[in-house]
Amino acid sequence: MSQANLSKNQKPELLNVENRRKLTWVLFLLPALLVYLVFMAGPLFDSLRLSLYTGKGYSPTEFVGLQNYIDLFTVPLWREKFFNAIINTCIFFAIHMTIQNSLxxxxxxxxxxDFKGRNFFRTLIFTPxxxxxxxxxxxxxxxxxxxxxxxxxxxxxVGLKQFALPWLGRENLAxxxxxxxxxxxxxxxxxxxxLAGLTGISEELIEAASIDGASEWEIFWKIKFPLIQPVIGIIAILTFVDNFxxxxxxxxxxxxxxEPAYSADLLATLFYRTGIAGEHPTGIPNMGMGATIATITFxxxxxxxxxxxxxSRRNADEK
Amino acid sequence: MLRPKFNRIFTYTVLSIWTLIVLFPLWTLIINSFKPQNEIFASPFGFPKDFTLDGYIEVWNAGHFGRYFANSLIVTILSLGLILFIGSMAAYALAKWKSPISNFLYIFFIAGLMIPIRLGTIDLMRLIIALNLQNTIWSLIPVYVAMGMPIATFVLTAFIKELPNEMFDAAKVDGASEWQVYSKVVLPLMRPALATVAIFNMIKIWNDFWFPLVFIRQESARTVALGVSLLFGQYHTDWTRALAVLSLAAIPLLILYILLAREFIKGLTAGAIKG
Structure with missing residues (x-):
């Protein structure tokens, strides 16, 4: 009987402890969650909603369904600008992906x-x-x-006068x-x-290969390259997100x-002009259309x- | 015996060429900002013969550069402090609270790594206007803190998960509350990871141009990036001044970076390995 009494008294208290632990964790998370919700996740999701509205100025109120999307893809004035921006963004990304990442x-x-001056070069490459x-x-x-x-x-x-061009003034060069x-x-x-990925590869592996007579070139492609594939994946996706x-x-x-002639117009500049600054000469933003461009970028x-x-999942599973 | 020697020559050649490509614009920038306009055009690469500080003096006086620097400093320091504080608290809960809720929140936070906050700018602008924060530096801080949450929770949660469990158990046995464990045990241990998060966010926040461009018109609330863009537009035909504007914005960061380069690269590499 006394035992039954005891457990009866204990039970609410146990729940209490459990709840209090939960409450502690929630309090730890709350500030971060609030800021993140209000100033990042909320606005991102609300942009999706906003893309279904139209109206000039700061509060597009007229619901138009998918009309903004239809306009963007079919009205020649919009379509031209939009596809031009998408193609330019792809070119911009492709140049980073190939040249930046292979260099x-x-x-x-x-x-x-390991060589003399290594730290100097490391510092230098990151300077810009x-x-x-x-x-x-x-x-x-x-x-x-x-x-x-x-x-x-x-x-x-150096005698290359024919290459002294107006670099930023030509449509195909800018x-x-x-x-x-x-x-x-x-x-x-x-x-x-x-560099972080490469220094993570064990020295012994490379030494063993070089004793077996593998050339520097072979060591790179047959040992190092496959081992840093996860890093390559991360860099590829970061390059993609940043440049889009x-x-x-x-x-x-x-x-x-x-400029010139919209030849360097990207999705982000189109978004800025349409939804935030407003196109010249009116200067009135079309926020609904801006949100549509943001949603498509998203x-x-x-x-x-x-x-x-x-x-990356599939590769991880194969290993 | 020939091969290593060839490799060395190749290494030095490639890196030296890149060194020239990196240094050439920086050299041109700094050296020409001390020359009068006609000398900039006549001899763009030599040391200044007719040394002048006119560009700097005029730009500093006309542009309220002191104000811009103060604004950028306040914004960067407050944002970084808040990111590290609330980010590390959240990371501690995400790493140690075993529940479906925390798993979900972890994914929710790191999803932000892949989705740029800029896409929500139109709504942020409406929110900032509703809060009546436009044209003040306070409009920037909450946005930067939110923007810093994904990377902070990602790096810090991974770091806390790798700390040995015994450490937490020992503190708990001694009767420490979660708050005490966090502030007395976890925070001091987390310093290298906090440095990584700070470096990533510092570069982003200090150099951010987009949100000041959208939120701020007022002279007194301009950050360095916004001030540079407006001043550069104003002086773009007066090269001494234009170059002085750019040098004023670039030199403090270059000095800071050169002084801290070792820790900088170490911190970035540590973050990259964790990722």
């Missing part, structure tokens, strides 16, 4: 070995990454300026040149990440309209991330 891998591979994108963009605009032409003076000096500027700045990121969202460097070097990013998750 980064090359640099990381060189920097992973710490600068503001805007500052880098403006700086290169001055350097590439055909009137001054620091670059063009050098080209003329976008690749801006992308290369961005590569110049960001190459430190993949380099550092590849690039804005600052275009704004600095080609303006909000991606869907493109999500599908990229899902593809990456699928392949």
């Amino acid at each position: 980064g891998l090359l640099f990381a591979n060189l920097l992973a070995s 990454t710490t600068l503001s994108v805007l500052v880098v963009g403006f700086l290169w605009t001055l350097i590439l300026n055909p009137n001054w032409g620091a670059v063009n003076q050098i080209l003329t000096g 976008l690749p040149v801006i992308a290369l500027t961005s590569v110049w700045q960001w190459i430190g990121m993949p380099t550092v990440m590849f 969202n690039a804005f600052d460097v275009i704004y600095a070097m080609a303006g909000a309209k991606g 869907l493109i990013l999500m599908s990229g991330v899902l593809v990456w998750l699928y392949f």
Whole structure:
């Protein structure tokens, strides 16, 4: 009888302890969750909703269903700008993916070995990454300026006068040149990440292979490359997300309209002009359409991330 | 015997070429900001013959650069402090609370790694206007803190999960509350991971141009990035001043980076390995 009494008295208290533990954890999570919900997740999801509305100014109130999407894909004025921006964004991304990441891998591979001056080079390669994108963009605009032409003076000096071009003034040149500027700045990121992956590979493995007579080239492709595949995946997806969202460097070097003649217009600059600043000359933002462009960018990013998750899962399962 | 020698030559050649490519623009920037306009055009690569500080003096006076730096510093320091504090608290709960809720929240937080906050800008703008924070530096801080949550929870949760369990048990046996375990045991141990999170976010926040561009019109609330863009637009035909504007924005960061480069790269590499 006394035992029954005891357990009766204990039970509510036990629950209490359990609840209090839960409450403690919730309190630990609450500040982060609140800020994240209110200032990130909420606005992102509300953008999806907003893309179904239209109206000028700061509160689009008229519900139009999918009309914004239909307009974006069928009205020639919108469609032209939108597909131009998508294609340009893909080119911008592709230049980073190929040139930035393969150069980064090359640099990381060189920097992973031990030699005099290694720390200097490591520091140096990452230096531009710490600068503001805007500052880098403006700086290169001055350097590439055909009137001054620091670059063009050098080209003329070494006898390549025919290559002294108005780099940012030609429709077929501006976008690749801006992308290369961005590569110049960001190459430190993949380099550092590849370096972390490469230094994680055991020395013995490489030594054993080199005793067996494998060349440096073979060691790289047959041992190192397969081992850093997860890092390659992460770098690929980060490059994708960052560049499908690039804005600052275009704004600095080609303006909000991606000049000349929209040849450097990306999804982010189109989004900025449509939904935030408003197109010249009216300057009134079309927030519903802006949210539509944001939503489509969001869907493109999500599908990229899902593809990456699928392949990285499959690779992990195979191992 | 020949091969290692060839490798070495290849390494030095490639890295030296890249060194020139990195240093050439920075050299051109700094050296020309001390020259008058005509000398910039006449000899863009040599040391200044006609040394002048005019660009800097004028830009500093006209542009309220002191104000911009103060604003950027306040925003960056407060945002970083909050990110580290509430991010590490959340990470502790995410790592130690075994429940479906915490698993779900973990995924919810790190999903933000892949989705740029900028896509929600239109709603953020409406929110900031509703809170009456537009045109103040306070509009930036909550957005940056939210933006920092995914990377903070991702790196810190992974770090706490790898700490040995005995450490927590010992503290609990001594009767410590979760708060005491967090503040006395976990926080001090977490310093390297906190440094990684701080470095990642510092570069992003200090250099962010997008949110100041969208939220801030007022002169007194401009950050360095926004101030640079407006001043550069104003001076783009006066190269001495334009280059002085860019140098003023770039040099403090370059010095900071060169002083801390070792810790910087170590912190980034540690974060990358964890990821």
